[in-house]
Structure formats: structure tokens, C-alpha cells
Amino acid sequence: MHALRAEHAFDGERFLPDGATVVIDGERIVGVEGRRHDLPAGLPVTDVGGTLLPGLIDCHTHLVADTSISGLERAGTMSKEDLDQVILSSLRSHAQAGVTTVRDLGDRAYRTLSFRDRPGLPRVVAAGPPLTTPAGHCHFLGGEVLGDPAAAVQDHAVHGVDVVKVMASGGFATPGSDQLGAQFTASDLRSMADAAHAAGLPLVAHAHSLVGARNAIEAGADGIEHFSCLASDGIAVGDDLLDDVARRGTAVDLTLGDDRSLHALIPAPPPPAVAALLDRLGVANFDEFYETRLAFLARLRSHGVRVIAGVDSGMAPWKRHGNVWRTVVEQVDAGYPIPEALRSATSLAAEACGVQHRTGRLKASLDADLLLVDGDLSRDVGVLATPSAIFIRGTAADASHS
Numbered sequence: 011m012h013a014l015r016a017e018h019a020f021d022g023e024r025f026l027p028d029g030a031t032v033v034i035d036g037e038r039i040v041g042v043e044g045r046r047h048d049l050p051a052g053l054p055v056t057d058v059g060g061t062l063l064p065g066l067i068d069c070h071t072h073l074v075a076d077t078s079i080s081g082l083e084r085a086g087t088m089s090k091e092d093l094d095q096v097i098l099s100s101l102r103s104h105a106q107a108g109v110t111t112v113r114d115l116g117d118r119a120y121r122t123l124s125f126r127d128r129p130g131l132p133r134v135v136a137a138g139p140p141l142t143t144p145a146g147h148c149h150f151l152g153g154e155v156l157g158d159p160a161a162a163v164q165d166h167a168v169h170g171v172d173v174v175k176v177m178a179s180g181g182f183a184t185p186g187s188d189q190l191g192a193q194f195t196a197s198d199l200r201s202m203a204d205a206a207h208a209a210g211l212p213l214v215a216h217a218h219s220l221v222g223a224r225n226a227i228e229a230g231a232d233g234i235e236h237f238s239c240l241a242s243d244g245i246a247v248g249d250d251l252l253d254d255v256a257r258r259g260t261a262v263d264l265t266l267g268d269d270r271s272l273h274a275l276i277p278a279p280p281p282p283a284v285a286a287l288l289d290r291l292g293v294a295n296f297d298e299f300y301e302t303r304l305a306f307l308a309r310l311r312s313h314g315v316r317v318i319a320g321v322d323s324g325m326a327p328w329k330r331h332g333n334v335w336r337t338v339v340e341q342v343d344a345g346y347p348i349p350e351a352l353r354s355a356t357s358l359a360a361e362a363c364g365v366q367h368r369t370g371r372l373k374a375s376l377d378a379d380l381l382l383v384d385g386d387l388s389r390d391v392g393v394l395a396t397p398s399a400i401f402i403r404g405t406a407a408d409a410s411h412s
């Protein structure tokens with residue numbers, strides 16, 4: 011048993027007024043007290059400057075993708091041994107950046123499931139191969155639904171997944187898939203959501219199109235990924251839909267957190283299909299598109315939508331494994347108070363991933379998933395970029411200043 015006594019602390023919900031002493035026994039937190047709390051004689055205590063907080067959660071990663079362009083597609087043809095190597099290296103990158111839990115929303119051959127609780131590596135909440143239509147978005151990962159959609163969900167449940175991911179629209183990573191249209195009918199999505207819930211699993215839907223998002227929300231999806239709201243006449247979503255999403259408590263993950271300095275690596279000019287799409291959406295280039303996404307964050311907040319932090323990490327050089335702290339900074343830039351932005355990557359994210367009884371807060375009985383950053387996080391969210399120590403279920407991981 012030992013204790014960390016920190017000058018500043020965020021407990022997953024709020025900043026504690028006078029720092030915290032966190033007592034750790036093996037993998038668990040066994041006490042959270044004030045900084046001046048009298049500890050039992052003989053208990054080793056480490057005094058730390060900076061801010062202690064729960065380890066971060068990235069709600070949308072692809073551990074089998076190595077952050078190169080088309081890396082996810084390449085995973086479709088890799089051997090299991092090679093996939094496992096990429097998964098391991100992805101998890102290490104997350105750990106170094108202070109991420110202690112990831113929700114993987116698309117692997118191949120269910121490889122991520124065996125990495126769920128590896129000592130010293132982030133916990134994995136795994137979806138397995140995402141369910142998609144024949145030749146639909148990310149079909150190369152092996153999740154094409156060829157028969158009864160509910161049976162496909164049940165088959166995933168038999169494999170032991172923690173969450174079901176369904177592609178409700180096309181996507182940028184799959185040429186020929188329709189980003190503006192719907193994959194699966196509304197009634198198919200409803201039967202998939204019902205099958206997932208009957209198996210005790212949440213269902214989250216990838217939706218770039220407005221029609222796909224609307225179908226998934228009405229089908230009872232627990233979460234919407236991307237939520238880009240693309241339609242043939244541009245990017246548009248009505249207040250009524252946002253109010254509906256807020257009322258239902260659907261978790262929305264815009265998958266931001268790009269390292270925008272690396273957008274320069276986007277091939278120029280874009281492939282004709284992408285250029286045509288951008289033109290149709292009324293934006294000049296990807297950077298401009300990204301700006302509209304950041305502005306959307308503020309609009310979601312004004313409607314009281316439950317926003318969680320995810321990156322779609324692994325999908326591109328600008329979507330590194332470990333980028334989730336950037337989404338917190340983006341939320342603050344968009345007007346979210348710092349505690350609210352931090353919740354989206356800690357306590358709220360843990361709830362969305364179904365692991366709130368294990369992580370996401372500084373609280374006795376939860377796992378000792380801890381992140382220490384330099385400085386006072388309540389004043390400067392940018393210090394998230396410089397983790398100085400990381401503990402994953404009580405085990406220290408290497409920190410890197412990326």
C-alpha cells in the first residue's frame with residue numbers, strides 16, 4: 011500500500027479544492043482524502059506537484075490501425091501475429107499519453123479481445139469487427155452482414171464483445187461507400203439494437219450522414235460516432251434532432267483530436283470522389299471541414315447533448331493513438347468549462363463504455379488508473395500534453411512528452 015499526495019486534483023467530476031491524497035493498494039484505489047489528511051504511520055507517501063486525475067479514456071480507437079494512411083484497410087489482409095504487434099504498439103502509445111482505457115470500435119478477427127486486461131496496458135472495451143452491409147464501410151474488417159442482422163449481433167455476443175458497433179452510413183475510409191446515404195434500413199437497425207440490448211450490450215452507430223444518424227437514434231442506439239450530419243445539400247442538422255438526442259441521453263462522439271499540424275500530409279489534390287463530396291458540402295478543403303466540426307461542439311453543448319471524447323485513433327497520421335487529450339483542449343476552445351471537458355474523457359466516457367464501476371474517477375474501490383500532469387490543470391488545460399506519470403491499474407507506465 012502507498013499514497014500519492016498531489017498539489018491539485020480532478021476527481022472525474024470536479025476539481026478538489028485542496029489537492030488530494032490517493033491511497034493505492036495493488037491495483038485499486040482504497041482511499042481519496044484531502045492533502046492534509048493524517049495517514050497511518052509507516053505508509054509510504056510520494057508528494058507530487060502538478061495535477062492528479064483519472065487516466066483518460068479514448069472512446070473510439072482502431073488498435074489494428076497503425077496511423078498510416080490506409081492502415082485500417084491494410085489490417086484487413088494482415089496475419090494475426092502482425093495484427094497483434096500493431097495492437098500492442100497502439101496500446102503503448104495510448105499509455106504513454108495518459109490513456110488508461112480505450113473503446114476499440116473496429117478490429118479484425120476479434121484480435122483486440124485478448125488484450126482487454128493486459129498488465130501495464132490500457133484496458134480495452136472491444137467491439138470486434140464492425141457490422142456493415144455487403145461491400146459497405148470497412149467491409150474489409152470482416153463484419154459484413156449477409157443474413158439476419160439480429161443474428162449477426164448475436165454472433166458477436168457469442169464471441170464475447172463488450173459493445174456492438176454498426177456502420178449506419180458509408181465512410182471516408184471506404185471508397186465507393188455512401189457517406190451521404192444510409193447503410194441498413196431503420197428497421198434493421200432497430201432489430202440490431204434490440205438484439206444487442208437483449209444480450210446486455212450497448213450498440214453504437216457510425217454515422218457520417220444525417221439520414222444514418224437519424225435512423226440510428228430512432229432505433230435506440232446508445233451512441234453516435236462522428237455525427238457529421240452530411241446531406242446532399244450540405245452539412246445541416248435541425249435543433250429538433252439535437253434536442254431529441256439530448257433528451258434520450260445518447261452519447262455523441264464527434265471523433266476529433268486531430269493533430270492539425272499533420273493535416274498537411276493529406277494528399278493534394280484529394281481523390282476525385284472526396285473533392286466532389288467537399289464541393290457538395292460547400293467546404294474548400296479538409297481543414298475547413300474540420301473547423302465546422304469544432305463549431306458543432308459548441309452547438310451540441312448549447313442543446314445539452316452528452317458529448318464524449320474519442321479520436322478514431324489509428325486512422326491517419328493526424329489521428330495518433332494517444333491524441334484524446336487534444337479533444338479535451340478542443341472542447342475548452344469551443345467554450346466548455348475545463349471540468350466539463352475533462353468529464354467527457356473520464357467519468358462520462360467511463361459510463362458510455364460501461365466501465366464506470368472500474369475506472370473514470372478518483373474514488374475508493376475503483377482501479378488505480380491515474381494520470382499526473384505538470385502544473386495546475388484547472389487553469390491551463392494545455393498541460394494535458396505533458397503527462398509526468400501514468401498508473402494503469404496501479405502499475406506505472408512510461409510517460410512521453412509527445
Ligand SMILES: [Zn+2]
Pocket residue numbers: 070071072115116322
Ligand atoms: Zn472508426
